[in-house]
Amino acid sequence: xxxxxxxxxxxxxxxxxxxxxxxxxxxxxxxxxxxxxxxxxxxxxxxxxxxxxxxxxxxxxxxxxxxxxxxxxxxxxxxxxxxxxxxxxxxxxxxxxxxxxxxxxxxxxxxxxxxxxxxxxxxxxxxxxxxxxxxxxxxxxxxxxxxxxxxxxxxxxxxxxxx
Amino acid sequence: xxxxxxxxxxxxxxxxxxxxxxxxxxxxxxxxxxxxxxxxxxxxxxxxxxxxxxxxxxxxxxxxxxxxxxxxxxxxxxxxxxxxxxxxxxxxxxxxxxxxxxxxxxxxxxxxxxxxxxxxxxxxxxxxxxxxxxxxxxxxxxxxxxxxxxxxxxxxxxxxxxxxxxxxxxxxxxxxxxxxxxxxxxxxxxxxxxxxxxxxxxxxxxxxxxxxxxxxxxxxxxxxxxxxxxxxxxxxxxxxxxxxxxxxxxxxxxxxxxxxxxxxxxxxxxxxxxxxxxxxxxxxxxxxxxxxxxxxxxxxxxxxxxxxxxxxxx
Amino acid sequence: xxxxxxxxxxxxxxxxxxxxxxxxxxxxxxxxxxxxxxxxxxxxxxxxxxxxxxxxxxxxxxxxxxxxxxxxxxxxxxxxxxxxxxxxxxxxxxxxxxxxxxxxxxxxxxxxxxxxxxxxxxxxxxxxxxxxxxxxxxxxxxxxxxxxxxxxxxxxxxxxxxxxxxxxxxxxxxxxxxxxxxxxxxxxxxxxxxxxxxxxxxxxxxxxxxxxxxxxxxxxxxxxxxxxxxxxxxxxxxxxxxxxxxxxxxxxxxxxxxxxxxxxxxxxxxxxxxxxxxxxxxxxxxxxxxxxxxxxxxxxxxxxxxxxxxxxxxxxxxxxxxxxxxxxxxxxxxxxxxxxxxxxxxxxxxxxxxxxxxxxxxxxxxxxxxxxxxxxxxxxxxxxxxxxxxxxxx
Numbered sequence: 001x002x003x004x005x006x007x008x009x010x011x012x013x014x015x016x017x018x019x020x021x022x023x024x025x026x027x028x029x030x031x032x033x034x035x036x037x038x039x040x041x042x043x044x045x046x047x048x049x050x051x052x053x054x055x056x057x058x059x060x061x062x063x064x065x066x067x068x069x070x071x072x073x074x075x076x077x078x079x080x081x082x083x084x085x086x087x088x089x090x091x092x093x094x095x096x097x098x099x100x101x102x103x104x105x106x107x108x109x110x111x112x113x114x115x116x117x118x119x120x121x122x123x124x125x126x127x128x129x130x131x132x133x134x135x136x137x138x139x140x141x142x143x144x145x146x147x148x149x150x151x152x153x154x155x156x157x158x159x160x161x162x163x
Numbered sequence: 164x165x166x167x168x169x170x171x172x173x174x175x176x177x178x179x180x181x182x183x184x185x186x187x188x189x190x191x192x193x194x195x196x197x198x199x200x201x202x203x204x205x206x207x208x209x210x211x212x213x214x215x216x217x218x219x220x221x222x223x224x225x226x227x228x229x230x231x232x233x234x235x236x237x238x239x240x241x242x243x244x245x246x247x248x249x250x251x252x253x254x255x256x257x258x259x260x261x262x263x264x265x266x267x268x269x270x271x272x273x274x275x276x277x278x279x280x281x282x283x284x285x286x287x288x289x290x291x292x293x294x295x296x297x298x299x300x301x302x303x304x305x306x307x308x309x310x311x312x313x314x315x316x317x318x319x320x321x322x323x324x325x326x327x328x329x330x331x332x333x334x335x336x337x338x339x340x341x342x343x344x345x346x347x348x349x350x351x352x353x354x355x356x357x358x359x360x361x362x363x364x365x366x367x368x369x370x371x372x373x374x375x376x377x378x379x380x381x382x383x384x385x386x387x388x389x390x391x392x393x394x395x396x397x398x399x400x401x402x403x404x405x406x407x408x409x410x411x412x413x414x415x416x417x418x419x420x421x422x423x424x425x426x427x428x429x430x431x432x433x434x435x436x437x438x439x440x441x442x443x444x445x446x447x448x449x450x451x452x453x454x455x456x457x458x459x460x461x462x463x464x465x466x467x468x469x470x471x472x473x474x475x476x477x
Numbered sequence: 478x479x480x481x482x483x484x485x486x487x488x489x490x491x492x493x494x495x496x497x498x499x500x501x502x503x504x505x506x507x508x509x510x511x512x513x514x515x516x517x518x519x520x521x522x523x524x525x526x527x528x529x530x531x532x533x534x535x536x537x538x539x540x541x542x543x544x545x546x547x548x549x550x551x552x553x554x555x556x557x558x559x560x561x562x563x564x565x566x567x568x569x570x571x572x573x574x575x576x577x578x579x580x581x582x583x584x585x586x587x588x589x590x591x592x593x594x595x596x597x598x599x600x601x602x603x604x605x606x607x608x609x610x611x612x613x614x615x616x617x618x619x620x621x622x623x624x625x626x627x628x629x630x631x632x633x634x635x636x637x638x639x640x641x642x643x644x645x646x647x648x649x650x651x652x653x654x655x656x657x658x659x660x661x662x663x664x665x666x667x668x669x670x671x672x673x674x675x676x677x678x679x680x681x682x683x684x685x686x687x688x689x690x691x692x693x694x695x696x697x698x699x700x701x702x703x704x705x706x707x708x709x710x711x712x713x714x715x716x717x718x719x720x721x722x723x724x725x726x727x728x729x730x731x732x733x734x735x736x737x738x739x740x741x742x743x744x745x746x747x748x749x750x751x752x753x754x755x756x757x758x759x760x761x762x763x764x765x766x767x768x769x770x771x772x773x774x775x776x777x778x779x780x781x782x783x784x785x786x787x788x789x790x791x792x793x794x795x796x797x798x799x800x801x802x803x804x805x806x807x808x809x810x811x812x813x814x815x816x817x818x819x820x821x822x823x824x825x826x827x828x829x830x831x832x833x834x835x836x837x838x839x840x841x842x843x844x845x846x847x848x849x850x851x852x853x854x855x856x857x858x859x860x861x862x863x864x865x866x867x868x869x870x871x
Contacts, residue, residue, distance in 0.1 A: 003713040003731050035739075060717050061733075063807075064833035066818045077818065079805070083733045087805075110720025113841055121553075136546035136870065147554055147829075186633040282514045286536075286852070355627055356700055359853065441700050442627030444853045445536060 005083050006058055010035060013086055020057045025049050037088045046078075046092050047102045053080055054107050059088055062108040065115065067122045069149050074099045074124060094124075103129040121147040167237040170391050171384040172202035174430065178387075181434040205380075212376035217279060224278030229378050232271030233385035235264035236392055243395050244319050246405050246419040257318040258310065261396065262303055265351055268389065269295035272353075272360065275382070276370035287369025290445055291353065291360030297452045298350035298357075304460035305344040308337045308467045309400050322404030332403040339463045341401040343456050348393035350452065352386065355437040359445055394429040398422065402429075511539050516855070518547045524621065524859055525866020529843070533852060541847035541855070543840055548870035556830040561587055561797040562661055564830065568817075569655045571832060572868035574617070577603075577610040578810035580659040583830075585741060585806030586817040587661050590799040597743070598787040599663030604743040605780045606649070606658065607808075608773040609676070612683075613642040614811035615766045615773075616691070622763065622860030623695060626704050634690055638683065645676060661797055663790035673781050680774055680781075692767055705759040709846055709858040712757065719841045723813025725862055728765045729757035735809035747779045762861040798825055812836055812863055836868030 006013060017037050022030060025048060029040035041049050053059040061081040068075045073095045080088040094101055103126035104111045113135065115126045120134040123145035133139060137146065144151055176191070176199060183190030191198040216225055242257040244250040254260055269292060276288020310316060312333060313324040325332050334341055350357040361369035371382050398404060402425050405418035414420060443451065511532040518526045526547035532540040552571065556564045568579040581603055588595065620635030643653040649672055650658040650665070658665050695701055711721075716729045726733060734751040736744045752768040754761035801823045807816045813835030820829040839862045847855055 003717050005731070005733070061722075062720060063814060063816055064818065064831065066820075066829070066831040068820050068829045077803075079816070079818075081739075081814075083731075083738060085738055087739075108720070109718045110838060110841060113837065117837075134546075136549040138546075146551060153551075153554060153558065182629070186630050187637060188633065282512065358627065438628075438630050439694075440628055440698060441623060441704060443700055444704055444851060446851065447703050 003060065004058070005060075006086075007084075010085050013082070013084075017053075017057050017059070017082075017086065017088060020052060021049060024052050024056075035085055035087060037086065039088070039090045041090060041092050043076075043092050043094050043101045046076075046090065047104055047107065049090060050078065050080075050104050050107050053088060053090075058082065059086075062104075062110050062114070063087075065111060065118055067118045067124055067147075069122060069147065071149050072097075074122065076101070076118075076124075078104075099124045100127060101125075102127050105129055121145060123148065167240055167388045168384060171387040172206065174387040174391060175205060175383075176201045177430070178434050178437075181431065182438050185435070185438045209377055209380040214376045214378055215373075217281060217373050219280050221278045221280065224274050225373075226278075226378065228271050228275035228278055229374070229381035229385065230271075231274055232268055233381050233388070235267045235271075236385045236388040239264045239392055240388075240395070242318055243392075243399060244322050244404055245422050246416055248416065249419060250319055253317065253319050255315065255317040258306060258316040258321075262299070262306075265295075265302070265389075266299060268351075268385075269299075271385075272370055275374070279370070279373040281373055283372050284370050287360045287372070291370055293445070294353070294357060294360060294448060294452075295351055297449060298347045298456075301343050301452060301456035301460050302347040302351060304457065304464065305337075305340040305347065306400065307460075307464055308340045309333055311467055311471060312336060318399055318404075322399055322406065325403040325406050328406075328410055329403075329408040332406070333401045334403075337401060337463070337467070339459050341397070343460050344401065345397060347452070347456060348397060349433065349436070350448070352390045352393050354386075354390060354433060356440050356442045357448060358442055359448065390433055391426065391430060394426045394433060395422075397429050398425040524864050526870075527864075527866065529855070531852070531855075536851045536853075538847050538850055538852060538855065541843055543843050545837075545840070545869050548866045550871065552871045553830055553832065556827055558826060560825045561799075561827060564827065565660055566655065566657045568832075569657060570867060571871060572810060572812065572815070572834065572836060572865045573654065574614045574865045574867075575610055575810045575812065575815075576654065576656050577606045577659060578808050578815055580656070581607060581742070582806045582808040582810075582815045582817045582832075583819070584659055584661050585808065586804040586819040587797065587799065587806075588804070589806060590802055590804030590819060590821055591661075591793060591797070593662060593791055593793055595663055595742075595791055596787050596789060597785045598667075599789045599791070600743040601780050601784050602664050602668060602789060603659055604747070605676075605777060605784075606646075606656075606664075607742075608776045608780070609642055609645065611773045611811045612770055612777075613639045613646075615770050618811070618860070618863045619691070619695070619763060619766055621863075622705075622759070622857065623701070625856035625860060626701065628695075628698075628701075631691065631695055634694070638686075638691075641679060645672070645679060648672060648675070660790070662793045663788075665790075667789050673784065676777065677781055680777055684771075684774055687770065695763075696767075702760065705763065705857050706756075708759045708850065708854050709861045710756070710758040711842070711846060715845065716757070716842075719845060720838045721813070721842055721862075723809070723811070723835055723839065724762050724765045724769065725813065725839055725842065727751065727753045728761035728861070729753075730755045735807055735814055739807055741806075741808065743780065746783070747776050749776050759857040759861045762863075796825065798823070810835055812865065812868065813839055832871055834868040834871065836862075836864035836866075837871075840864055840869055 014032050014037055018030060018032055021027060021039055025045055027039050027041055031038050039049065059080045059082040061083060063079045063081050066077040073093050075091060075093050078090040101124065103115055115129055116132060117135045118124045119126065119132055120137055126132060180190035191201040216222060239261050241251040242254050242260055272291040272295060273288050276284040276291065309321060313321045353360050361371060371379060374382060405422040407413050407418060407421050511534050514531045514533055516529040516531060518528045528544040530542040530544060531538055552567050556567060565580050565583060568583045569576045571579045616635040616638045620632030623631040646656060647653050649668055650656040711729050713729045713731050716726050717731060730753050732751045732753045737751055749772045752765050752772060754765050799821045801821060803818065803820045805816065805818055807814065815835055816833040818831040819827050822828040842862050847858055
């Protein structure tokens with residue numbers, strides 16, 4: 001079964017994607033910069049926006065999910081590629097110290113491991129994820145999430161709770 | 164025993180040098196002149212290593228397995244004729260002895276894997292058992308042609324029947340059988356491309372992963388000894404044993420030189436193949452044994468029998 | 478991802494798992510279970526430190542679960558405490574088989590934040606080094622594939638080639654493996670005068686040697702064909718869904734190459750073909766890698782012929798202190814898409830660096846594709862994915 005990649009001129013595709021997003025969802029901010037379609041959304045709308053990207057607009061590849069700890073909120077960036085020169089960057093901000101957001105594994109199965117890594121490093125909980133466990137750190141006895149700003153690198157740290 | 168252990172040691176250095184040159188490097192060349200004393204260094208090292216055994220392993224089977232693998236390989240050398248009057252035991256059922264001893268070797272492999280009580284060893288043992296037992300069938304079938312031609316099971320008379328120079332060797336009349344015996348011999352000795360039981364890349368040592376020190380050395384020695392043995396049997400059965408290629412070069416009782424040269428050539432081809440080709444997967448291995456080698460053997464058996472019937476009729 | 482029942486069923490559908498295990502009555506009556514096995518972190522032929530938790534039914538794998546983390550060095554955390562130029566040596570150690578690409582990706586991200594203009598000679602040298610690195614990575618990949626299949630010789634031939642390329646790298650950058658050559662703003666130093674000639678001679682020799690020594694040894698070998706054809710077969714859908722990029726994706730037929738589709742550096746000025754194959758199995762990925770080596774040779778020749786003059790490092794000031802914002806860099810490494818996302822808060826050190834490593838993402842393949850295959854097929858499938866442990870573990 002073959003995968004069809006998008007065709008057509010870069011700028012017209014950029015316009016089409018931007019309109020496709022704007023027409024279907026309420027976006028906080030959106031625009032086109034260079035070859036990037038930039039969107040800012042609220043966390044609740046995010047799965048729907050990504051579903052539009054995959055199913056309606058044919059943007060097939062989720063490149064990465066970055067979490068940035070802004071000390072009070074978490075900023076997630078999802079970058080999507082349509083394989084032919086367009087990048088779609090979706091940003092969302094989750095307030096608070098205990099971030100929870102819906103998983104997009106059903107839309108982009110590749111998000112499985114990206115979300116696991118985000119959970120492992122930052123403690124972001126993804127609702128609906130089939131297999132949320134740590135990627136790099138120890139699976140049990142380790143309750144810290146290393147990339148949080150509150151987890152400081154210290155050579156004198158002792159992990160009293162570890163085996 | 165003396166001969167076999169020394170032979171195993173010599174084969175290790177030969178193998179490593181051949182491997183080295185095929186891989187564009189020198190093999191071991193530090194110990195002794197051009198590395199020829201390397202086996203002595205290896206033996207010293209292995210003697211001094213601790214014999215580690217897993218805690219949960221069945222210690223009697225674990226320790227008995229290397230012995231069970233080595234003894235058959237060593238015993239069959241007694242019936243191999245080196246020169247016209249030089250054979251340790253002239254059994255008149257020598258081929259039957261050879262076949263039964265290789266079967267005992269398969270038992271040793273299973274003991275090694277089972278006694279180690281680790282998952283990798285178990286997998287290796289099961290694969291080894293399946294492989295060795297299934298390749299015994301083409302091994303034995305390929306001998307039937309030779310037996311029919313020489314009319315006896317004794318290795319001495321098989322070699323005698325190949326006298327008269329190069330063109331009288333069994334090789335020419337039994338070429339498919341030679342090829343089948345060669346391949347089945349490779350599989351019996353568990354060498355690449357059939358070394359899945361000890362598959363280094365996936366199950367690390369297969370049935371011999373838990374062995375170290377002298378026990379491991381004994382398993383390796385038995386492998387090299389059986390490799391030499393298969394080469395010797397190839398030579399004896401198909402390439403004329405100690406018979407010289409041209410009668411003029413007959414050395415009489417020094418014909419063991421010819422035997423040695425031919426065995427060395429076959430051993431070199433074994434090693435050449437080992438370092439050149441990847442290994443077969445288990446199901447492909449079984450396919451090769453049962454679906455290709457056995458039918459070839461059976462067909463050529465009928466051809467030989469038919470030809471003998473027709474030609475003797477004249 | 479799949480439940481127990483579905484996994485066993487999918488294995489049975491491929492015809493490999495035994496009927497006894499999939500039939501619940503028989504299973505319960507005889508107490509048949511799958512065998513839980515570890516292809517542990519210590520293994521002579523794993524591509525690094527990877528633990529694969531396997532459930533086997535005889536020789537068929539029913540479930541395959543990679544557990545990573547044995548080489549995790551917290552690179553993203555360390556990068557938050559280092560100044561921007563000091564992060565470049567860290568990126569060297571990510572995917573240590575493709576160091577130039579790792580450095581390049583990070584430098585592109587920071588240069589994106591700074592909106593810097595890179596001198597053309599620096600761009601050309603970056604591409605030259607990247608393509609040499611691609612050669613030095615693809616040729617041993619093929620060697621490793623053969624090593625895991627049991628042939629012990631091709632890997633030594635590949636390392637002979639890699640050693641020669643590393644000697645060239647040593648002459649240019651001063652180091653054989655951890656180069657720290659591509660820096661923010663350009664490259665560290667210009668090529669020595671005799672290097673273009675040396676590279677040219679090496680490439681000409683390689684072109685003739687590649688076919689005879691290497692490809693002919695492997696491609697026609699029936700055992701190799703039998704071991705790799707049909708193994709690890711993926712459809713285009715599966716590959717795209719799992720986020721696979723690089724040769725593993727191109728061997729299914731999807732032609733996506735960042736050098737052509739999201740061009741960067743000197744690549745708009747060179748001509749090359751994007752290699753795809755239709756089969757999607759290990760043999761196809763082998764063919765794709767071989768052809769990509771030949772394309773790399775073509776690119777290197779073009780760069781050497783048209784190497785522009787000029788300086789090799791842009792003048793970005795003594796301190797690299799980007800304004801608040803973020804930068805993205807994306808590179809086609811030999812394993813796939815390598816992207817870097819750098820977030821800055823206006824100070825000397827980055828606020829957050831995120832590496833999207835191809836080995837990490839391509840490993841999801843193992844969970845999906847391996848069930849249904851035999852145990853000895855795991856290693857060729859890892860040869861298809863070709864992960865490097867510095868990559869998946871950061």
